[in-house]
Amino acid sequence: xxxxxxxxxxxxxxxxxxxxxxxxxxxxxxxxxxxxxxxxxxxxxxxxxxxxxxxxxxxxxxxxxxxxxxxxxxxxxxxxxxxxxxxxxxxxxxxxxxxxxxxxxxxxxxxxxxxxxxxxxxxxxxxxxxxxxxxxxxxxxxxxxxxxxxxxxxxxxxxxxxxxxxxxxxxxxxxxxxxxxxxxxxxxxxxxxxxxxxxxxxxxxxxxxxxxxxxxxxxxxxxxxxxxxxxxxxxxxxxxxxxxxxxxxxxxxxxxxxxxxxxxxxxxxxxxxxxxxxxxxxxxxxxxxxxxxxxxxxxxxxxxxxxxxxxxxxxxxxxxxxxxxxxxxxxxxxxxxxxxxxxxxxxxxxxxxxxxxxxxxxxxxxxxxxxxxxxxxxxxxxxxxxxxxxxxxxxxxxxxxxxxxxxxxxxxxxxxxxxxxxxxxxxxxxxxxxxxxxxxxxxxxxxxxxxxxxxxxxxxxxxxxxxxxxxxxxxxxxxxxxxxxxxxxxxxxxxxxxxxxxxxxxxxxxxxxxxxxxxxxxxxxxxxxxxxxxxxxxxxxxxxxxxxxxxxxxxxxx
Amino acid sequence: xxxxxxxxxxxxxxxxxxxxxxxxxxxxxxxxxxxxxxxxxxxxxxxxxxxxxxxxxxxxxxxxxxxxxxxxxxxxxxxxxxxxxxxxxxxxxxxxxxxxxxxxxxxxxxxxxxxxxxxxxxxxxxxxxxxxxxxxxxxxxxxxxxxxxxxxxxxxxxxxxxxxxxxxxxxxxxxxxxxxxxxxxxxxxxxxxxxxxxxxxxx
Numbered sequence: 001x002x003x004x005x006x007x008x009x010x011x012x013x014x015x016x017x018x019x020x021x022x023x024x025x026x027x028x029x030x031x032x033x034x035x036x037x038x039x040x041x042x043x044x045x046x047x048x049x050x051x052x053x054x055x056x057x058x059x060x061x062x063x064x065x066x067x068x069x070x071x072x073x074x075x076x077x078x079x080x081x082x083x084x085x086x087x088x089x090x091x092x093x094x095x096x097x098x099x100x101x102x103x104x105x106x107x108x109x110x111x112x113x114x115x116x117x118x119x120x121x122x123x124x125x126x127x128x129x130x131x132x133x134x135x136x137x138x139x140x141x142x143x144x145x146x147x148x149x150x151x152x153x154x155x156x157x158x159x160x161x162x163x164x165x166x167x168x169x170x171x172x173x174x175x176x177x178x179x180x181x182x183x184x185x186x187x188x189x190x191x192x193x194x195x196x197x198x199x200x201x202x203x204x205x206x207x208x209x210x211x212x213x214x215x216x217x218x219x220x221x222x223x224x225x226x227x228x229x230x231x232x233x234x235x236x237x238x239x240x241x242x243x244x245x246x247x248x249x250x251x252x253x254x255x256x257x258x259x260x261x262x263x264x265x266x267x268x269x270x271x272x273x274x275x276x277x278x279x280x281x282x283x284x285x286x287x288x289x290x291x292x293x294x295x296x297x298x299x300x301x302x303x304x305x306x307x308x309x310x311x312x313x314x315x316x317x318x319x320x321x322x323x324x325x326x327x328x329x330x331x332x333x334x335x336x337x338x339x340x341x342x343x344x345x346x347x348x349x350x351x352x353x354x355x356x357x358x359x360x361x362x363x364x365x366x367x368x369x370x371x372x373x374x375x376x377x378x379x380x381x382x383x384x385x386x387x388x389x390x391x392x393x394x395x396x397x398x399x400x401x402x403x404x405x406x407x408x409x410x411x412x413x414x415x416x417x418x419x420x421x422x423x424x425x426x427x428x429x430x431x432x433x434x435x436x437x438x439x440x441x442x443x444x445x446x447x448x449x450x451x452x453x454x455x456x457x458x459x460x461x462x463x464x465x466x467x468x469x470x471x472x473x474x475x476x477x478x479x480x481x482x483x484x485x486x487x488x489x490x491x492x493x494x495x496x497x498x499x500x501x502x503x504x505x506x507x508x509x510x511x512x513x514x515x516x517x518x519x520x521x522x523x524x525x526x527x528x529x530x531x532x533x534x535x536x537x538x539x540x541x542x543x544x545x546x547x548x549x550x551x552x553x554x555x556x557x558x
Numbered sequence: 559x560x561x562x563x564x565x566x567x568x569x570x571x572x573x574x575x576x577x578x579x580x581x582x583x584x585x586x587x588x589x590x591x592x593x594x595x596x597x598x599x600x601x602x603x604x605x606x607x608x609x610x611x612x613x614x615x616x617x618x619x620x621x622x623x624x625x626x627x628x629x630x631x632x633x634x635x636x637x638x639x640x641x642x643x644x645x646x647x648x649x650x651x652x653x654x655x656x657x658x659x660x661x662x663x664x665x666x667x668x669x670x671x672x673x674x675x676x677x678x679x680x681x682x683x684x685x686x687x688x689x690x691x692x693x694x695x696x697x698x699x700x701x702x703x704x705x706x707x708x709x710x711x712x713x714x715x716x717x718x719x720x721x722x723x724x725x726x727x728x729x730x731x732x733x734x735x736x737x738x739x740x741x742x743x744x745x746x747x748x749x750x751x752x753x754x755x756x757x758x759x760x761x
Contacts, residue, residue, distance in 0.1 A: 051735075052723035058644070059723070063652035175744035178753055185752045203742055214739035335753035343734035343743045351742075382735045384722055388715045393627040393694040394687070398635070398730075401718075405731050469752060 006032040006245070007550065007557055009266045009281035011252040011296065014106025015535040016519035017287035018230025019149075023543035024285075025243040029550065029557070032279050034250040034268050036288070037102030040081055040109060040231070046221025047077035052383075071099030071484065073110045077220040081109065086251070088291075089428045089441045096442035097483035098291065104248060106289065107486060108229040108532070110219050113200040114350045114375070115155045115533040117146050119166045121360070122527040125370060129363040132419045135524050136496050136505035139166050145537040153228035153536070154206035157198035164356040164371065164528070172203045174351040177344050179379045179409055182333050186468025187354065192460060197353040197375070200533070201227040209233070214346035216382065250277070253437055254300040254309075255284055255515065261304030263515040269435045283514040283546060283555045286492075287539065290521040291320075294425045294491040295440040310509035315502050317425040319490040320442070321525040324415040324450045326479035328374060329461035331472045332386070332407035336379075339406045344379025352376055354411075354464075356528045358456070368452040370416060373528045374461060378409030409470060411461035414485065415453040416526035417446060425491055444482045454479055487531045489523040507542035514555050518542050607643055611650035616663045618679050620645055620713075626687060627694075627717040634726050636717055644720035645713075655712075662709030669706065 007029035010017050017033065024031050042048065052058040060066070061076035074082040083102040090096045101107045121128070123135040143166065150168045157170040173196035176184065180194070187194035201218065205211045212226040225232030238244045249271040256278060258264040265280035286293045294317040300309035308316050356371035363369060386408045387401045417423065428441040446454075458475045465472045495501030498510035507522045509515045518539040520531045549555050609617040624636035624645065636642075649655050670678040674685055681689065692698045693710035721727040728736055747753055 051725065051728070053725050057648070057651070058719075060719075063648070063654070174742045177743065178745040178747060181745050181747075181751045182753050212742075214742060216735060333753070335756060338758065339756060341732040341734055343737065343739060345735065346739060346743060380731070380734050382733065384718075384731065387718045387722065390718075391694075391696050393690065393714060395629055395631045398628050398631070398633075401722075402731055469754070 004280070005265075006030045006279070006281040007555075008032075008283045008285060008546070009034065009279055010285040010287060010518075011266060011293075012036075012106065012287035012289065012519065013104050013230055013235065013246070014101075014287065014289060014519070015108050015111075015230065015532045016289075016539040017285065018105065018108065018234040019536050019539040020285045020287060020516075020518045020543045020546075021230075021244060022234040022238045023540055024547065025238040025241040027547045027550075028241075029243060029547065031238070031244050032281065033244060033246045034252050034266060034279070035102070035104050035246065035248050036251045036271070037081075037083065037104065038248050039104045040221070042221060042223050045078060045081050045103070046109075046223055047217045048221075048223050049215060049217065050077060071097055071486070073101075073107075073219050074099050075220070078110065081221075086433045086439065087431065088439050089431050091441060091443040094442065094444055095481045095483075096444055097481050098440075098442070099483075099486060100289070100292065102251075104235070104246070105229050105231040109221055109231065111229070111486075111532055112350055112530065113218065113227050113347075113532075114353065114530045115150075115153070115157075115198045115200045116353075116355065116373075116529040117166045117168055117537075118142075118527050118529055118534050119164055121164045122529070125363075125525075129359075129369040131369055132524070133495065133500075136494055136501075142537055142541065145541045146533065149533060149536045149540060152207065153200050153233060153533075154202045154209070155198050155200050155533070156196070156203040158196050160193075160195050160355070162193065162195075162355055163360050168198075170198070171206060174199060174201075174203065174347055177351065177379060178336060178339070178342060178406070179333060179344060180352050180376075182335060182468050182470070183352070183376055183409065183464065186464045186466075186470070189467040190460065190464050192354055192357045192464065194352060194354055194376070197347075197350045198533075199347055199350045201347055201350075212346075214343065216343070216345035216348050218348040247279070251435065251437075252286075252288060252296050253435070254296060255286070256280070257300075257302050257304055257309065257512075261302065261512065263309070263512050269437075274435065282557065283516065283550075285516045285518050285543075285546070287518040289519055290488040290491055291425050291440050291442070293517060293519055293521050295427065295438075297492070298425075298427050299438060305511070310502055310511040310515055312511050313499055313502060315493060315500065317491050318421070319419045319493055319524075320423045320425055320444055320488060321417045321419060321490040321523075322423075322444065322482050323485035323487040323526050324372075324413065324417060324446055324454055324479045324482075325485045326413050326454060326457075327476035328411045328413045328454070328457040329465050329472060329475050330408070330410040331465045331470045331474075332404060333378075333409060333468065333470045334407065335469055336406040338403045341380045342406055344406070345381050349377045349412075350375060358453075366452075366456065368449045368456065370418075370449070371528050372413055372415035372453045372457060374457060375412045375414065376409060377412060378407075380406050381408070384408075409465065411457070411464070413454060413457040413461075413479075414487075414528060414530070415450050415457070416528055417450045417482075419490060419525055420447055442483070446479065446482065451479075487520070487526055489520040489526050489531060492517045492521040493524050494522045495524075506545040507538060508545065508549075513549075516542055516546055607646075609646045611656060612646050612659075612663075615679075616660070617642065617646060619663050619666065622679055622686065623690075623713050624717045624720070626683075626690060627714050628721050633730055636721050639721050639724040639726040641717055641720035641724070644724075645716045648716065648720075658709070658712060662705075662712070665705065665709065 298308035354374040
């Protein structure tokens with residue numbers, strides 16, 4: 001058993017790993033997948049329609065734990081799914097939030113589901129504005145993979161013909177609520193787009209998966225699998241091939257190398273026995289999520305790779321990018337005062353979007369380069385958050401809360417940081433995790449360009465709110481801290497030049513031909529779009545490239 | 559977008575972060591409120607609740623304060639929803655908040671004795687309300703009473719949180735989270751995109 005050699009070892013079972021596992025297994029390759037946590041049981045580990053009063057702390061969790069909680073998805077309903085054992089550090093004066101779901105399926109269990117394609121405006125951004133470099137591929141090249149992914153997972157949206165947003169194949173969109181139609185009218189007056197988001201939530205049954213029942217609890221786990229996650233959509237297909245061995249509680253430590261410095265397998269910690277175990281394969285796919293993949297590769301030191309495996313460029317861990325998130329504006333819509341309550345929360349926030357409208361014709365039209373998107377939200381939420389700030393008390397206070405319940409709205413920005421030499425991940429020289437493995441150390445600060453987007457968005461969103469007849473009440477004092485969006489990219493960037501990039505255009509590392517990276521770390525930056533659907537499309541493409549390399553004999557089958 | 563309602567962000571902001579665990583004793587009104595409200599045939603006599611953090615005297619004040627903030631009127635209020643128990647439990651679980659609540663209640667009693675010659679719970683309901691108005695209404699605020707306003711604001715935040723996370727609070731708002739839908743719900747006002755001409759509410 002100890003000497004068994006698999007075709008491929010895949011680290012991670014989230015979007016990138018899950019797609020690789022399914023694709024490789026269906027091609028007949030023998031796969032051993034390592035996952036740092038356990039399998040979840042939706043009935044126990046997801047919210048499963050429990051209401052706040054069913055919970056000891058009303059869903060807000062024990063105050064003593066809230067200080068340790070990494071992000072809003074890590075809450076009382078799902079707390080057993082998030083990793084709290086493996087620490088990380090930040091460089092002096094810097095902040096980072098790093099929510100990690102180490103359960104099987106990773107963050108796809110709880111993700112936000114917005115699923116816009118990257119476009120040529122993203123891939124060729126450098127040609128347009130002169131900053132950084134272009135991606136080593138075009139939309140035309142990746143488009144068929146997006147199309148296949150959209151079919152696999154089901155994305156609800158409409159064809160929108162936006163220059164920044166290539167259209168795909170969509171299920172019927174979420175229908176607009178009252179607040180959408182009001183804000184849409186405001187956007188029309190201001191001249192910015194307001195459209196159905198691209199939401200991977202099934203508005204009708206799709207590929208054997210049931211339609212959504214619109215309970216609004218998506219980010220605490222779906223009890224019926226009506227939105228894409230790897231445990232519902234991909235892993236069962238891989239398991240049906242009998243080509244998959246999934247090892248859980250297996251925390252990847254480093255990639256093993258052979259006598260030529262090529263990948264030979266993976267060393268991992270069995271978190272149950274706390275023992276180190278080795279597993280061998282003809283090829284290795286790293287898909288542990290951007291920062292963790294860098295950590296594993298940086299920790300994969302050998303005489304061949306003294307600075308981490310496949311790091312002859314010195315770019316491994318560098319170029320960390322993230323989405324700036326923040327509340328660009330908040331207020332309420334007086335038109336809806338006193339109206340009956342309406343199920344506004346049914347997609348848990350991604351029904352509509354204001355897709356990038358800046359710098360579309362002229363890349364230097366604004367005071368910043370590139371662009372951002374905005375997600376509007378509001379209406380009858382599960383909890384009337386506005387009420388905690390209201391004045392007064394008594395029956396009039398109680399009536400006013402009910403009257404205002406349908407009216408609140410807010411605008412959340414999603415803006416990409418620019419690549420920078422000062423934003424990166426390395427290994428902390430002193431701190432180790434409980435298994436003795438050096439932890440990731442984050443170096444990250446928002447750049448001026450993204451902060452200009454933040455200021456710009458505050459102005460535009462306030463204008464939209466007022467144009468919609470709404471009352472503007474304020475903006476977030478500051479953006480959320482880096483890492484909050486869960487959209488980090490860039491630490492194993494893809495490019496044609498082995499001196500400047502960790503992986504080639506297929507996510508295969510330049511230095512180690514049988515080592516592939518299949519998560520967002522291969523992306524050159526965040527763009528204004530979310531990452532998951534692109535991770536899926538790129539991972540599908542990389543996996544098929546890997547399969548082709550097996551067929552061509554570049555990697556020998558086990 | 560990493561989906562996230564405004565409500566959850568707000569709720570976490572309000573209740574902040576802190577340390578220390580609590581023994582969970584079980585509730586009388588919580589259990590009462592969640593199991594049997596709306597079912598007139600079932601009469602449950604609540605146990606007597608023993609506060610975990612507050613003294614009996616303090617707890618009586620908390621009970622009265624939450625009742626004043628969200629009263630029982632045409633619909634059930636904070637009392638029926640067991641909000642005082644919620645606050646006691648949350649404060650017992652959260653040492654960072656304990657000093658503020660204890661000093662706030664002590665201060666309120668002292669203020670009551672100083673201005674009206676009686677402890678807060680001994681005042682008539684009308685006296686209690688008029689005593690609290692400068693702390694609860696911005697336009698009645700008086701200079702030099704910032705600490706009182708801060709304490710009342712905290713009490714109001716906890717009351718709102720406790721009430722609107724209870725089943726009674728959900729019903730008060732006809733909270734749509736209680737329901738499922740067979741298709742994505744759509745705005746019913748086809749002819750009025752800007753919603754400038756909606757019929758006034760019934761209530």
